[in-house]
Amino acid sequence: MDNNKTKIIVIGNGMVGHHFVESMLATGEACEITVLCAESRLAYDRVHLSEYFSGKTAEDLALTTGEQYTALGVKYVTNEKVIEINKKQKFVTASSGQSYIYDKLVLATGSYPFVPPIPGNDQEHCLVYRTIDDLEAINRSAKSAKVGVVIGGGLLGLEAANAIKQLGLETHVVEFAPQLMAVQLDEAGGQLLKDKIEALGVTVHTQKATQVIEQGDKCRYKLLFADGSILETDLVLFSAGIRPQDKLAKDFNLALGERGGIVINDNCQTSDDDIFAIGECALWQNRIFGLVAPGYTMARTVASQISGGSLTFTGADMSTKLKLMGVEVGSIGDAHVKTPGAKYYGYENQVTGVYKKLVVNEDQKKLLGAVLVGDTSDYDTLLQYALNDIDLPEFPEALILPQASGLEVAMTELPDSAMICSCHNVTKGDIVAAIDTGATELSQIKQCTKASSGCGGCAALLKTTVDKVLETRGVTVKQDICEHFAYSRKQLFHIIQVEKIRSFATLIAEHGKGHGCEICKPTVGSILASVWNDYILKQDHQPLQDTNDTYLANMQKDGTYSVVPRIAAGEITPDKLIVLGEVAKKYQLYTKITGGQRIDLFGARVEQLPLIWQELVNAGFETGHAYGKSLRTVKSCVGSTWCRYGVQDSIAKALDLENRYKGLRSPHKIKFAVSGCTRECAEAQSKDIGVIATENGWNLYVCGNGGMKPRHGDLFATDLDDKTLIKYIDCILMFYVRTAERLQRTSVWLEQLDGGLEYLKQVVIDDSLNLTHELENQMQDIVDSYQCEWKTTIENPSSLKRFRQFVNSDDIDSNIQFVSERSQIRPATDVEKQITTKLIPIVEV
Amino acid sequence: MKTTQTNLTTNWQTVCQQNDLVNDSGICALIENQQIALFYLKGKEQVFAITNYDPIGRANVLYRGILGCINNDIVVSSPLYKQHFSLVSGQCLQDEKSKVTVFETRIINQEVQVKIQVQQKVA
Ligand code: SRM
Ligand SMILES: Cc1cc2nc3c(=O)[nH]c(=O)nc-3n(C[C@H](O)[C@H](O)[C@H](O)COP(=O)(O)OP(=O)(O)OC[C@H]3O[C@@H](n4cnc5c(N)ncnc54)[C@H](O)[C@@H]3O)c2cc1C
Ligand code: SF4
Ligand code: FES
Numbered sequence: 001m002d003n004n005k006t007k008i009i010v011i012g013n014g015m016v017g018h019h020f021v022e023s024m025l026a027t028g029e030a031c032e033i034t035v036l037c038a039e040s041r042l043a044y045d046r047v048h049l050s051e052y053f054s055g056k057t058a059e060d061l062a063l064t065t066g067e068q069y070t071a072l073g074v075k076y077v078t079n080e081k082v083i084e085i086n087k088k089q090k091f092v093t094a095s096s097g098q099s100y101i102y103d104k105l106v107l108a109t110g111s112y113p114f115v116p117p118i119p120g121n122d123q124e125h126c127l128v129y130r131t132i133d134d135l136e137a138i139n140r141s142a143k144s145a146k147v148g149v150v151i152g153g154g155l156l157g158l159e160a161a162n163a164i165k166q167l168g169l170e171t172h173v174v175e176f177a178p179q180l181m182a183v184q185l186d187e188a189g190g191q192l193l194k195d196k197i198e199a200l201g202v203t204v205h206t207q208k209a210t211q212v213i214e215q216g217d218k219c220r221y222k223l224l225f226a227d228g229s230i231l232e233t234d235l236v237l238f239s240a241g242i243r244p245q246d247k248l249a250k251d252f253n254l255a256l257g258e259r260g261g262i263v264i265n266d267n268c269q270t271s272d273d274d275i276f277a278i279g280e281c282a283l284w285q286n287r288i289f290g291l292v293a294p295g296y297t298m299a300r301t302v303a304s305q306i307s308g309g310s311l312t313f314t315g316a317d318m319s320t321k322l323k324l325m326g327v328e329v330g331s332i333g334d335a336h337v338k339t340p341g342a343k344y345y346g347y348e349n350q351v352t353g354v355y356k357k358l359v360v361n362e363d364q365k366k367l368l369g370a371v372l373v374g375d376t377s378d379y380d381t382l383l384q385y386a387l388n389d390i391d392l393p394e395f396p397e398a399l400i401l402p403q404a405s406g407l408e409v410a411m412t413e414l415p416d417s418a419m420i421c422s423c424h425n426v427t428k429g430d431i432v433a434a435i436d437t438g439a440t441e442l443s444q445i446k447q448c449t450k451a452s453s454g455c456g457g458c459a460a461l462l463k464t465t466v467d468k469v470l471e472t473r474g475v476t477v478k479q480d481i482c483e484h485f486a487y488s489r490k491q492l493f494h495i496i497q498v499e500k501i502r503s504f505a506t507l508i509a510e511h512g513k514g515h516g517c518e519i520c521k522p523t524v525g526s527i528l529a530s531v532w533n534d535y536i537l538k539q540d541h542q543p544l545q546d547t548n549d550t551y552l553a554n555m556q557k558d559g560t561y562s563v564v565p566r567i568a569a570g571e572i573t574p575d576k577l578i579v580l581g582e583v584a585k586k587y588q589l590y591t592k593i594t595g596g597q598r599i600d601l602f603g604a605r606v607e608q609l610p611l612i613w614q615e616l617v618n619a620g621f622e623t624g625h626a627y628g629k630s631l632r633t634v635k636s637c638v639g640s641t642w643c644r645y646g647v648q649d650s651i652a653k654a655l656d657l658e659n660r661y662k663g664l665r666s667p668h669k670i671k672f673a674v675s676g677c678t679r680e681c682a683e684a685q686s687k688d689i690g691v692i693a694t695e696n697g698w699n700l701y702v703c704g705n706g707g708m709k710p711r712h713g714d715l716f717a718t719d720l721d722d723k724t725l726i727k728y729i730d731c732i733l734m735f736y737v738r739t740a741e742r743l744q745r746t747s748v749w750l751e752q753l754d755g756g757l758e759y760l761k762q763v764v765i766d767d768s769l770n771l772t773h774e775l776e777n778q779m780q781d782i783v784d785s786y787q788c789e790w791k792t793t794i795e796n797p798s799s800l801k802r803f804r805q806f807v808n809s810d811d812i813d814s815n816i817q818f819v820s821e822r823s824q825i826r827p828a829t830d831v832e833k834q835i836t837t838k839l840i841p842i843v844e845v
Numbered sequence: 846m847k848t849t850q851t852n853l854t855t856n857w858q859t860v861c862q863q864n865d866l867v868n869d870s871g872i873c874a875l876i877e878n879q880q881i882a883l884f885y886l887k888g889k890e891q892v893f894a895i896t897n898y899d900p901i902g903r904a905n906v907l908y909r910g911i912l913g914c915i916n917n918d919i920v921v922s923s924p925l926y927k928q929h930f931s932l933v934s935g936q937c938l939q940d941e942k943s944k945v946t947v948f949e950t951r952i953i954n955q956e957v958q959v960k961i962q963v964q965q966k967v968a
Pocket of ligand 1: 158187322450553555556562564592593594595596597598600632633634671686687704705706707709
């Protein structure tokens with residue numbers, strides 16, 4: 001064995017133990033990690049455990065798999081409960097009898113549900129709510145049950161109650177205290193929550209001490225309460241709090257807190273320097289943290305400590321926001337007004353069922369805590385005031401009164417250090433940095449910062465923050481497309497057109513600086529194509545194109561490409577269908593019908609593309625421009641030729657339109673559809689350009705969008721004849737091509753156009769700018785200069801030179817490997833690439 | 846019994862001709878079973894060479910990225926997920942932990958050469 005590597009044993013593979021493994025690997029430290037876990041499965045998302053009852057499977061909840069661990073070099077043993085720690089000789093022994101040596105030991109044993117010592121608590125249908133196994137047991141038990149009782153009215157108890165209600169049981173919650181969620185809420189908040197939950201059909205019994213669980217008369221059991229009352233039930237679910245799983249620490253003499261919990265210092269070290277404890281089993285400054293975010297911070301702390309870093313754990317905020325059976329509840333900081341001198345403001349609305357309380361310090365300048373029931377829309381704002389010590393407005397109550405616009409204030413004032421996602425330690429500054437490096441979409445920001453991929457609680461805050469940061473830039477920051485040009489796309493378009501610039505080199509020499517980048521190059525490439533419609537792989541233009549445009553195909557995750565021939569309007573002859581099938585078979589391509597009514601062939605290596613296209617072009621196919629920011633498809637319905645309701649020939653119209661605008665380069669992709677009657681089978685109203693047949697002609701809808709932010713198209717004009725329809729579309733599209741920003745779909749463009757739809761109608765229908773003639777001419781030039789890029793390419797030996805993997809060898813990229821799934825190929829995973837017998841042999845064609 | 850020993854030596858290897866390079870763009874060469882992406886920055890008449898494997902996208906694609914400059918650093922942007930890799934240091938600008946290997950290059954008599962470590966088997 002390699003002696004240089006630190007041997008790390010992790011006991012427990014809950015959320016925190018797993019996060020530790022990930023954090024440790026991320027440090028790059030040479031180490032050998034072994035995970036020992038008592039559960040039968042590896043880490044899963046306990047926070048979203050309840051979703052198991054709304055359809056999620058154990059696989060959906062899994063945070064990792066054995067395959068992944070193995071691929072990362074992490075050893076693991078499931079069903080392996082550790083029962084002994086030998087601190088002196090540094091090994092642990094598990095229930096299987098196996099021993100494991102460690103240099104560093106990490107206890108991530110979590111906690112277990114506390115079951116109050118009530119006689120009869122150990123019967124078959126008395127259960128707890130913590131693991132997937134528990135949930136399976138509840139499921140089984142509920143099948144033969146009518147009534148269920150949850151003992152404990154805290155946060156988890158209510159979640160459990162919701163679960164058994166979803167399973168169709170008559171549901172009761174029994175709480176010993178006078179109110180629900182006594183930790184997080186005050187009396188008034190607890191009362192409102194109780195009313196709301198009862199209104200949903202769950203019976204809440206407060207101030208009830210259960211004394212014994214006996215055999216029932218009507219049900220399986222009956223609970224006898226201290227006040228003499230009785231409740232019959234078939235199922236008992238204990239949710240009376242959690243206790244740190246500290247037995248190992250106790251048995252083998254690590255320091256424990258008075259009421260349990262493994263004592264740790266700021267380095268998360270226990271009383272033995274080589275043993276760490278993290279997550280719910282750890283006790284820091286006499287506190288247990290029963291949430292994932294603090295546990296994750298502890299995990300990162302230990303990874304840093306072991307790899308020689310200096311991260312420490314300095315406590316965590318325990319504020320919570322949740323939705324219980326559809327009731328919104330939030331609690332921040334000092335909810336119980338315990339800080340000396342603290343005062344509070346309250347707002348209660350019995351009509352709408354909203355309760356809000358603000359706890360402020362003595363001079364009313366700072367927010368100490370808050371309680372929100374029924375409406376948590378202010379939670380993010382308030383939390384930021386509390387966490388970042390932001391000065392409250394002059395009248396703090398404005399923050400909780402209806403119509404308060406507190407959010408605006410807080411977001412822009414947030415310091416860069418403000419914590420946005422505590423699970424992954426992402427601050428506002430990190431988000432700003434991500435945006436600075438070019439991430440402008442929420443999804444990109446999530447991907448590069450990991451924000452919002454833990455408990456998910458910060459999703460709304462993340463979105464508002466991103467929106468705000470982007471918004472402030474939109475207003476104050478210039479519209480420069482990148483560091484090389486101090487112009488917006490619209491301005492560049494104007495320069496190119498007016499100065500008749502035909503190459504990137506000229507443009508950057510005269511109007512920009514540096515060598516360009518992946519933002520300005522494709523933008524300029526697209527503008528040059530819109531204005532001059534040159535072959536896009538002309539030598540000068542080639543380096544401007546994104547890989548998809550360079551290779552006239554769409555790159556897939558493994559570096560192969562997809563091939564999408566144009567199938568205008570979705571109409572295809574049997575002969576052509578057969579060609580597609582034959583080509584796919586010959587080159588072993590995966591085939592699929594796309595969402596755009598055509599056929600996509602996947603898995604082509606770069607050097608195969610010209611061969612494949614040669615065959616397709618020979619058979620009469622043209623490029624489908626699936627790779628370009630250009631016209632994609634014109635979707636059609638079958639229309640009056642076949643359909644008994646159709647009033648016009650929608651297929652012929654769709655074919656006309658697709659053939660007219662194919663090849664048009666634009667700021668973003670453009671999609672059309674044509675429906676043969678108002679039943680709208682082609683979904684035209686969700687397209688950039690939508691055409692719907694009427695008895696008298698065509699209705700034109702504009703600027704619809706599917707995708708991430710769907711938008712219904714706006715009705716632009718009605719009952720148009722064929723000629724006017726084309727004239728309007730020419731003008732609308734060309735005006736869009738000239739004035740939209742980079743990667744702006746028509747939907748967003750219209751929404752940001754000053755004057756909106758009315759203005760667009762004035763420009764196009766009333767010709768208010770005296771421009772339509774020019775727009776139409778420009779479009780006609782594009783239509784007239786159309787060429788199939790693939791045809792041009794295969795006829796041009798120097799272009800073909802680009803389509804090879806290696807300049808100096810005919811070998812193929814050996815990292816591209818496929819396995820078989822549902823009788824077709826799919827890319828092999830990293831692990832599958834190791835198992836050579838599973839791989840499909842690559843045949844040379 | 847025969848023993849085989851492996852020695853590492855550094856060597857200039859000719860990869861292709863100068864006119865195989867594509868102005869302001871990339872090509873890929875296979876050297877000693879290693880995929881190397883070569884970029885030709887026309888303005889500076891300079892060739893840059895890095896490993897072709899994108900450590901984030903996990904595929905051999907870097908030569909198909911767009912060449913550019915960010916804060917005066919010459920970079921390629923991955924065609925898969927757009928991260929920038931410095932052609933000078935190999936560092937990924939968006940992810941501290943990701944790096945590609947950089948090779949020295951030169952053009953001699955129209956021949957593009959890359960300096961590379963080769964394994965020599967010594968019997
Ligand atoms: C292949 C296809 C999925 C399929 O198997 O059906 C597909 C595949 C891709 N879509 Fe799509 N979209 C496909 C139909 C759609 C549709 C449905 C439609 O066109 O009716 C939509 C919603 C309609 C719309 O666009 O309004 C759609 C909305 C998107 C979006 C979101 C656009 C938006 O405005 O929100 C993206 C992302 C983007 O463009 O930035 C996207 C991006 C992509 C990309 C380019 C993502 C990427 O970079 O790899 C995929 C590559 C295509 C490829 O490799 O060939 N795809 N995509 C469909 C190809 C249609 C075709 O024949 O050309
Ligand atoms: C229904 C539910 C909802 C929740 N909702 C939220 C929420 O919205 N937000 C939030 O922040 N938190 C929430 N939590 C709490 C959150 O799940 C916990 O804080 C977190 O899972 C703790 O992680 P952990 O790794 O410390 O412990 P655990 O997840 O308990 O993992 C410990 C693991 O160690 C194993 N183990 C114990 N002893 C041994 C041993 N001797 N040998 C080997 N293995 C051992 C256990 O079997 C277990 O698998 C929720 C919890 C539940 C149950
Ligand atoms: S939109 Fe109208 S014509 Fe077209 S298929 Fe549907 S019902 Fe028939
Ligand atoms: S706070 Fe948990 S995912 Fe962001």
